[in-house]
Amino acid sequence: MNRPSPWKRPLVSLIVWSMVLVVVFPLMWMILTSVKPQTELFRIPPSFWPREITLEHYFTLFTDTPFLKYLSNSVIIAVSTTILVIVVAVPGAYSLTRFAYPGRERLAILVLFTYLLPSVVLVLPLYLAMVKAGIANSLLSLVIAYTTFALPYALWFLRSFMASMPEELEWAALVDGASRMGAFVDVVLPETLPGIISTALFTFILAWNEYFYALVLVNTDEARPVTTGVITMLVSSFNIEWSLLMAAAVAMSVPLIIIFVFLQGYLVKGFAATGVKG
Amino acid sequence: MTTVALGTPRTGLGMSLQRQYALIGALLIAPTLLIFVLVIGYPFVYAVYLSFFSIYTPTLKGEWVGTDNYRVLLTSGEFWASFATTTVWTVGTLTLQIVFGVAMALVLNLNFYFRSLARSLVLFPYFVSTVVAVLVWRWIFNDVYGILNLALVVSGLSERPLDWLGSMPNAMVSIILVGAWKYFPFVVIAVLSRLQTIPNELYEAARIDGAGPWSRFWDITLPQLGDVLVVVVLLRTIWDFKEFDLIYLLTGGGPVTSTETLPLLVYNQAFGMNAMGRASTYAIGIMLVLLTFMILYLNRMRRQRSATS
Numbered sequence: 001m002n003r004p005s006p007w008k009r010p011l012v013s014l015i016v017w018s019m020v021l022v023v024v025f026p027l028m029w030m031i032l033t034s035v036k037p038q039t040e041l042f043r044i045p046p047s048f049w050p051r052e053i054t055l056e057h058y059f060t061l062f063t064d065t066p067f068l069k070y071l072s073n074s075v076i077i078a079v080s081t082t083i084l085v086i087v088v089a090v091p092g093a094y095s096l097t098r099f100a101y102p103g104r105e106r107l108a109i110l111v112l113f114t115y116l117l118p119s120v121v122l123v124l125p126l127y128l129a130m131v132k133a134g135i136a137n138s139l140l141s142l143v144i145a146y147t148t149f150a151l152p153y154a155l156w157f158l159r160s161f162m163a164s165m166p167e168e169l170e171w172a173a174l175v176d177g178a179s180r181m182g183a184f185v186d187v188v189l190p191e192t193l194p195g196i197i198s199t200a201l202f203t204f205i206l207a208w209n210e211y212f213y214a215l216v217l218v219n220t221d222e223a224r225p226v227t228t229g230v231i232t233m234l235v236s237s238f239n240i241e242w243s244l245l246m247a248a249a250v251a252m253s254v255p256l257i258i259i260f261v262f263l264q265g266y267l268v269k270g271f272a273a274t275g276v277k278g
Numbered sequence: 279m280t281t282v283a284l285g286t287p288r289t290g291l292g293m294s295l296q297r298q299y300a301l302i303g304a305l306l307i308a309p310t311l312l313i314f315v316l317v318i319g320y321p322f323v324y325a326v327y328l329s330f331f332s333i334y335t336p337t338l339k340g341e342w343v344g345t346d347n348y349r350v351l352l353t354s355g356e357f358w359a360s361f362a363t364t365t366v367w368t369v370g371t372l373t374l375q376i377v378f379g380v381a382m383a384l385v386l387n388l389n390f391y392f393r394s395l396a397r398s399l400v401l402f403p404y405f406v407s408t409v410v411a412v413l414v415w416r417w418i419f420n421d422v423y424g425i426l427n428l429a430l431v432v433s434g435l436s437e438r439p440l441d442w443l444g445s446m447p448n449a450m451v452s453i454i455l456v457g458a459w460k461y462f463p464f465v466v467i468a469v470l471s472r473l474q475t476i477p478n479e480l481y482e483a484a485r486i487d488g489a490g491p492w493s494r495f496w497d498i499t500l501p502q503l504g505d506v507l508v509v510v511v512l513l514r515t516i517w518d519f520k521e522f523d524l525i526y527l528l529t530g531g532g533p534v535t536s537t538e539t540l541p542l543l544v545y546n547q548a549f550g551m552n553a554m555g556r557a558s559t560y561a562i563g564i565m566l567v568l569l570t571f572m573i574l575y576l577n578r579m580r581r582q583r584s585a586t587s
Contacts (some may be wrong), residue, residue, distance in 0.1 A: 009389060009390060009391070010391075012385075012388050012390045013387065013390035013391040013392075015385070016385045016386065016388065016396060017390070017391075017392075018388050018398055019382065019385060020396045020400055023382075023399070023400055023402075023403065023459070024399050024400075024402060024403075026403075026414045026415060026418060026459070027402055027403070027406070027414065029414065029417075029418065029425065030410070030414045030417075031411075032283075033417065035501055037340070041423055042423055046423065046428065056367050058372050073333070087309075088309045088310055088313060089310065089342065091306035091307070091309070091310075092306065092307050092309065092310035094306055095303045095304070095306035095307040095310075096307065097301065098303075099300065099303025099306070100296075100299070100300065100303070101300040101303050101304055104303075107307070107311075109576060109580075112575075112576055112579065113576065114299065114314070114318050115570060116513075116516050116568070116575065117318075117322075117520075117565065118516075118520035118541070118565060118568065119520075120520060120522065120540075120541045120544050120545070120564060121325050121561045121565050122318065122321045122322065122325065122547055122561065124325060124328060124544075124557060124562075125320075125321035125322075125324035125328060125558075126317075128324070128328075128338060129320075129321065129324070129555075131338065132392055133420075144317055147313060147317055147318075148317050148318050148321070151310070151314070152318075152319075153314060155310065173466055178297075180299060181302065205405060208407070209406075209407035209408065209409070210526075211283065211407070211408060211409055211523040212494060212522050212523060216545075216549070220339045221366075223301045227409040228409075230409055230413070231409060231527065234413070242417050242423075245413050245417070246288070246412075246413070246414070246417065247312050247409040249413045249414060250411075250507070252407065253406055253407070253410055253412060256405050256406060256407075258403075260398060260402070260405070262315070264398055270579045276423075
């Protein structure tokens, strides 16, 4: 009992890894399908591993479809939303954690409330307002719409980060004669930087993945982001080309894969700092 | 609260410094407030206002109908049928998310090869766009060439391919399963980070007392996970209840209205039936239903914060 058997670790590994493989199977299947020639999909029985690897679907995707336009729209929307939200939320969250003024607690509760508010409540008035203002069907309309969930999210997120930071360094800076704003720029910002990066990454992912507002607010290819764009490709095609769609699914996941591979530490740290910690 | 202490000058410079600090605090929050009022506050009030109108979507022309929409909500049965569908979906998918999530977190906490790689791979379904998830699953569910039906037929589990998304109860089962696959990693991360903080001494003591793995799980692990599970259930209830993308893209609410959950009902009212006022009323209805869970969560967060600081 006290000395673990030498077989325990390999056995546990085998079991856990088979569970993990079941979970990631759909994503592996997506990648495998995207590099198979179309004929291999419809062979009976079909091949599991591609007999021949082809990149023709990716080539078609970028040359024969509006995918590249959708992709660049998504980049513009997600980057603008992220920048806007971070610039506003960092001072906002700092104010909510470190300053005393009337109504502060109520404001914090309001932020959390809006974070949980279903977008289905806001989508119709936003649609009406944007039609009236003449900015429906534009990239700007989506940046505005995405701010409605991204800003409360970032505020709540950053606030948890800042609340868990020790106040002593700020104190020391103030005692040394720094102004509040000086302490904010020189002490708080560098200290919060990992939190800001996490928040920015999550905000970007939220905006990149968003579908519902894009479905309601935009119906021209000019302003369509990649999420609704790819679905348009699915719906409008007469013969569904699954390998092309799988290539699109892989291509639109590339930013996430990059974030995962290089910046995963920030994601996990960020997750632990939000409301879910016990 | 410790945060108030920083706002109170210790140096004895008097009220002016405190007032100055309050002013800086107000300035820092001002842009946030402005945006909140413009893009959340105003639409929110507008949504309530719309719910008292009858509005024809294509022309956006409408007239005041008072509480008519609310009477329809309460009496027509359409809202409540959809409410029942939403409840089935939420309870089904959330239960699976919790069971799979806790199980996966427990095994990921064991000692095995390439553990950190496994931990990050499992998170993928959660971070990938719902559009990507739906595309993959629709391909897997494909009636003729989908790998799921091929596997079923080849293995002899089923004589002919199943219609996964176009018939009942398959469609409900399918969305519940895909929902569980997509969102269980949220439970994994939350539970896994909590598991790592359970002191090992508890397990040592139980082992000395002769407790087996099963009773160690029931008597130590599960009670320790209690708090985090309550928070996870509250958040996921809210998020699953308002889920639109996954269901809309997998079944579109069909067959007929069998999987038409409340958010889909709102969308269909507004852009299918062209009844934007009524759609807004239904949206307010969703919010009122979720308000209970939101308040429970808010109270919990507040208690937690006053306990930690």
